[in-house]
Amino acid sequence: MAQTPSPAPRLFDRALLLRRQHRALGLGPVTFLFERVLDDLEERLSAVMRDFGDVADIWTPTEALQLRLYSRLRRPILRDSSPSEWLKEALPLAPQSLDLAVSALALQFVNDLPGVLTQIRRALKPDGLLLAAMIGGDTLTELRQSFAAAEAECEGGVSPRVAPFADLRDVGALLQRAGLALPVTDVDRVLVRYDNAFALMQDLRRMGATNILFERRRAPTRRATLLKMAQIYAERFADADGRIRATFDIIWLSAWAPHESQPKPLRPGSGKVNLEQAVKKGTKG
Secondary structure (H helix, E strand, O other), X not given: XXXXXXXXXXXXXXXXXXXXXXXXXXXXXXXXXXXXXXXXXXXXXXXXXXXXXXXXXXXOOOOHHHHHHHXXXXXXXEEOOOHHHXXXXXXXXXXXXXXXXXXXXXXXXXXXXXXXHHHHHHHEEEEEEEEEEEEEOOOOHHHHHHHXXXXXXXHXXXXXXXXXXXXXXXXXXXXXXXXXXEEEEEEEEEEEEEOOHHHHHHHHHHOOOOOOEOOOOOOOXXXXXXXXXHHHHHHHHEOOOOOEEEEXXXXXXXXXXXXXXXXXXXXXXOOOOOHHHHHHHHXXX
């Protein structure tokens, strides 16, 4: 008897994420990363010599991406606006209904990324394209290390402060697992400098990107721990002028729904020259 797959672990409180994003709009959002991604996405899409008819935006915060792409696509972009579906990580898209799926800085806060990628794969028409950007890699590694050291010293233990992010290899493997073809991934590393750790944390609030882990510590952080964190951050990650560095890794992913016109890998044993011959040829002279 086939076993029912176990549900993905719930790492992120997506209802809290919505509230944090709304709060950021009220505070005056910090959008330099978002704008960078939108510029890059436009450039990457312009390199694809194809007209896209049916397009869906997968959970990009705000309608900025749709407005950017409207002049190129010249037709409305589908976007799920149902909070309940968003919280359930369900995409109400018909099978093989899309020529293009895009997403900007949203997939890093998905609990079941393999499941969402599979949903996108099913929604793409044959030879349809997925193009997305998500936060990953070593993002905020300096803040993570500084908080861990400060809590260990001041409180005798460590609580989860910064979300676990997927790395480049993870994302590439997930694209293949979802049944997508010709996967390509790369990283855009952005180093941002701040006067101190508190200025960085203020920007994170105004990005709507503060801690939404279910296992986050609920009690307010002690003042002594915060001061120690800022001190450690400055000692370990400051430049000569005293300003600190913060790493943001933007992982880009693209892949296509399978189609018979796409290049196929050679079958094992189908090469014209065997390995022994190739080695002998390469060592001559």
